[in-house]
Amino acid sequence: MKNAVKISVQQHDFCLADEVSLLEQDNDSDGAVVTFCGRVRNKNLGENIHGLFLEHYPGMTEKSLADIIEQAKQQWAINRVTVIHRIGELKVGEQIVFVGVTSQHRHDAFAANEFIMDFLKIKAPFWKKELTDKGAYWLDARASDQDKAKQWEQ
Amino acid sequence: MIKVVFFAALREKLGCSELTVEATNINTVEQVKQQLIETHPQWSEHLMHSSLLSAVNNDMVSAQHQVAAGDEVAFFPPVTGG
Numbered sequence: 001m002k003n004a005v006k007i008s009v010q011q012h013d014f015c016l017a018d019e020v021s022l023l024e025q026d027n028d029s030d031g032a033v034v035t036f037c038g039r040v041r042n043k044n045l046g047e048n049i050h051g052l053f054l055e056h057y058p059g060m061t062e063k064s065l066a067d068i069i070e071q072a073k074q075q076w077a078i079n080r081v082t083v084i085h086r087i088g089e090l091k092v093g094e095q096i097v098f099v100g101v102t103s104q105h106r107h108d109a110f111a112a113n114e115f116i117m118d119f120l121k122i123k124a125p126f127w128k129k130e131l132t133d134k135g136a137y138w139l140d141a142r143a144s145d146q147d148k149a150k151q152w153e154q
Numbered sequence: 155m156i157k158v159v160f161f162a163a164l165r166e167k168l169g170c171s172e173l174t175v176e177a178t179n180i181n182t183v184e185q186v187k188q189q190l191i192e193t194h195p196q197w198s199e200h201l202m203h204s205s206l207l208s209a210v211n212n213d214m215v216s217a218q219h220q221v222a223a224g225d226e227v228a229f230f231p232p233v234t235g236g
Contacts, residue, residue, distance in 0.1 A: 125233050
């Protein structure tokens with residue numbers, strides 16, 4: 001359990017408090033627990049958004065997330081990692097993604113958490129379709145996400 | 155045979171989520187794409203898009219990556235999760 005990795009791609013919602021409890025349970029050595037939670041916001045590029053539809057590539061998604069977590073484990077002294085990503089239709093305000101990382105000290109947990117999110121954005125096969133007042137549109141990838149991930153290579 | 159799968163906006167543009175192609179004379183991801191364009195000329199514009207990504211057996215790969223019978227080749231637009 002000490003070095004457990006949990007990856008879940010799921011339609012149903014998750015409970016932040018429960019996920020933090022699992023990261024902390026029987027884990028007295030890790031003083032740092034860093035969590036990130038992404039939610040559906042109500043505006044994008046000036047458009048009013050009322051929801052998202054999320055598609056993924058079953059099998060490859062889980063593998064790519066496991067690869068990203070493994071890369072993080074090679075770079076920082078982290079122990080437990082949880083990544084949850086939701087799929088299907090989500091309304092504004094709903095939770096989309098959770099990344100939780102534990103380590104003895106905060107630096108490793110902060111850095112690894114951000115690294116996992118940055119690479120999830122450009123490597124994990126998820127696609128978002130925005131549901132707007134004018135119709136439903138697939139989101140284009142943003143160059144800024146590529147640039148953000150590249151910063152880890154410098 | 156090689157299984158080919160498409161996702162998201164590409165799947166909708168092609169009107170197809172998966173199909174199979176004969177592995178004969180196909181050695182790379184690029185050749186899979188060329189084979190698909192030969193049999194479905196109307197897909198050319200979408201499959202030739204420079205931003206298109208490809209994966210073989212669940213690993214992101216380049217167009218020159220080797221493929222063989224039994225492989226699963228995926229084509230999809232840049233990812234936008236998180």
